[in-house]
Amino acid sequence: MSHTAELIAVGTELLLGSIANTDAQMLSQGLSALGINVYYHTVVGDNPQRLRAAVELARTRADIIITTGGLGPTCDDLTKNVLAECFGKQLVLHEPSARRIEAYFRRLHSGRPMTENNYQQAMLPEGCTVLDNDWGTAPGVAFEAGGVRVIMLPGPPRECKAMFTHRVVPYLKSLSDGVIASRTLKLFGIGESSMEAQLRDEMEAMTNPTLAPYAKEGECELRITAKAESEEAAHALIGPVEERLRAKFGPLVYGVDVPSLEAAVLQLLKARGLTFGCAESCTGGLIAKRMTDLPGASAVFRGGVVSYATQVKHTLLGVDQAVLDQYGAVSEQTARAMAEGARRALGCDLAAAATGVAGPDPDERGNPVGLVYLALAAPDGTWVRRTQQGLGRARIRHISASHAFDLARRYLSGLEMK
């Protein structure tokens, strides 16, 4: 049986635009991976009447309602009160939650007394399933009433995500007769429309597993989702589809269930025991930043040089002044020399380099916005890739950094360097 969920986010800060509703994005991804349809997201403020209206509407069109936010001690537990009232439940003190909140409070604010408001967080709808919150004070709640499952989660994205992953996913899986499993192939170097064109017939013919394409920031994803009686059976259905897609897209597939290109590179570097560094001009630190976003990067990442001024390319990276004069800072020759210079200067096995025009204006030699050279220097050679990207400084920089990681990924995987 297929379920339909509706998401209701509660918080005036969302309506004022102080924050984006990233909880809805995270939950939508997770629900979609479980095969649960989501047809509406709604955001309401800290206002009981408007929340009630949203809930009354949601229960007419979904059998799972997930709320985020409004469980904190400063908002009088708005969400719990309204949802309990809508579904005819009493709020009662849940002793174990009160003890958990006390313990959490002691750990975080040693010495500061707990307020009455904090105990309010332990008032939960009678007969509900308590979703223990190990990442904050407000417990989550799930209950069933009138054929609708209601799930309430705290709003802060870190808590919401942990609660969804560790509490809600197991709860929702227990509702289903079957098991849903999914696997996501990550691709770099192919456009969304081209990927979709190659898959359209296949996708339409598929029912179990299903195939869902996604595009973001110059990358593509293909999620294969299967439903079966057991985890193993679901993965057995996924396997042949994964094989077929890998055969179709070959070296464009950079990983399965890896979070990003840089994470794939980090894994490969660790596996091969090699170190990495970078020299950056137009990306201005973004390659280094993305690599060091990852916990554990220090095992392989030696460092980087952001040679934004042309002179720094010469002084810190040892790029020959004659190369800079003859070919300019944005050139195949300079990219090559930057990567090789970074290997020497940083003492790393592999070094990536990026030099190009991020915009908004062409450079002084008339190179157009979006022209970027990427290079990878390794013990056995140096490779350069020339790219020309579309509009937008942030996008040009992001995709350029991705190309640098893609070069490293191809080298480390023994693929053709192009």
Place this chain on the structure above:
Amino acid sequence: MSHTAELIAVGTELLLGSIANTDAQMLSQGLSALGINVYYHTVVGDNPQRLRAAVELARTRADIIITTGGLGPTCDDLTKNVLAECFGKQLVLHEPSARRIEAYFRRLHSGRPMTENNYQQAMLPEGCTVLDNDWGTAPGVAFEAGGVRVIMLPGPPRECKAMFTHRVVPYLKSLSDGVIASRTLKLFGIGESSMEAQLRDEMEAMTNPTLAPYAKEGECELRITAKAESEEAAHALIGPVEERLRAKFGPLVYGVDVPSLEAAVLQLLKARGLTFGCAESCTGGLIAKRMTDLPGASAVFRGGVVSYATQVKHTLLGVDQAVLDQYGAVSEQTARAMAEGARRALGCDLAAAATGVAGPDPDERGNPVGLVYLALAAPDGTWVRRTQQGLGRARIRHISASHAFDLARRYLSGLEMK
């Protein structure tokens, strides 16, 4: 007269969680600055029935409906068709828009023929106000019907933001008898709760101008909004409030209507004709990345060294090995030597440095996660700030970089260095 707007985002990609609804955040901020209430955001997929239901509901509770998305050539102009139908309008070909789309297409895809779908984008509701789109192909639309203003904007955030700023804001301002103006003070170095506590009485007593506090990523904002008969009169109301807030918060205010700390630093550097560089350990390129996110950074930014490995601090920045051995990489002494080394190595007037423990684990000397030293080296001295931040690698890195910019901002503004 006070207006109420409701936002409807159209796009299955939002319901699948491929993207977050950042358009809603941007629009909410902008509408709030215009004094327009927003009580609901709704997200629906590319589905005419569900979009119609959302629109029918919205028109009962708002007098401005703003849709985002569903205007692209691949989705059969879903949004325009449904909205035109709901409000009893015919779609007619708008010749000037057809010409604009042709011109835009020629510029971007020289040689590629335009498809019939692209012409669909020029079919607009009869009698509407066309909001010219200089940032993409789909024009925006505004019309009035049955007491409701309907505004349709393209979904891609870059287009949506430009269209809102340059087309919708003037349109909405023309609806109002008065003029709304706002100014935003940006603060660094004070927590949200502390700031709010100092303002609570004042805020409650204010009606025009009003004062709205925001907190994000270690920074605070105070937006002053006034309504009056003219722009000048509104700013005359804002002036004294700004003065009072500046007097209250003093050097914690780093700018007014500036987008970020790094933008404030860039402005100050340009005004003073000074150059900037950085040496980064735990921030791993983020300081350089944030500075080079800004167009025009090349006028003042020389570059940076990401000295992630301890040895690189010695070889590229010239940090004395004895200092590293005695005090460790995470120390006041190393931060100081990194900043001074970066000034020399990069040949810049000012250099910022960051070294600390971003986590997830304490360093090998037992320094706790979140302990970060920032330094600023200038011709007349070097200053070090020690900070200890809360949980989360991304947050620790972001706030550390902000502290580095804050040191530079204080130095360049002639404020006390602390």
